[in-house]
Amino acid sequence: MTEEPSVLNNRGMKPPRFLLRGFRRPSDVASNGLGPLERQTLEEVWRRGETSVRDIFVSFDKRIAYTTLMTTLDRLYKKRLLSRRKDGRAFLYSAIVTNEELEQSIAEDVISGLLGENSEGVEPILACIVDTISDNDRELLNELDRLIKQKRQDLEQKG
Secondary structure, three states: OOOOOOOOOOOOOOOOOOOOOOOOOHHHHHHHHOOHHHHHHHHHHHHHOOEEHHHHHHHOOOOOOHHHHHHHHHHHHHOOOEEEEEEOOEEEEEEOOOHHHHHHHHHHHHHHHHHOOOOOOHHHHHHHHHHHHHHHOHHHHHHHHHHHHHHHHHHHHHO
C-alpha cells in the first residue's frame, strides 16, 4: 500500500487524512452561510460604504436583475450583516460588520461547535489544535502562547 505524498494547503498545513461526512470547514461554513451572490454583494458594499440597490446594480454591469439585487440586499439586512435607512423611495445600505469581523464570527461559531457547551471532552480538541499548530508552524505556536498569556492577564485585571 503506497502512501500519498504530503501536500500542504495554502496555510502550510496538511489536509485531513480523511473527511467526515457532515463536517464543514470554516471556509465552507462561510460559503454555505452566504450564497455566492450574497458574498459578492457584501464585498461590494464593503468597497463602496453606504450604497443603494441602483449603485450595486451598476457595479455588477447590469448582469444581474435589479430585483434580484434588491432581494439579496434585503436578505443581507435580515441576516444582520447590513443596516439600511430610507432615502426617499429607496433604501441605502451599509455594512454592520467588517470582513474581519465576519470571519472572526464564523471561526468563533466553529470553535464553539467543536467545544460544546461544557468543558467535558475539550482536552483532546485543544491537544489536537496545539499538535496541528506545532507540527506546521512554530511561530504560530509562539503566537498562541502569547495570546493565552495576554488573555490570562486581561482576566486577572478584570477581577
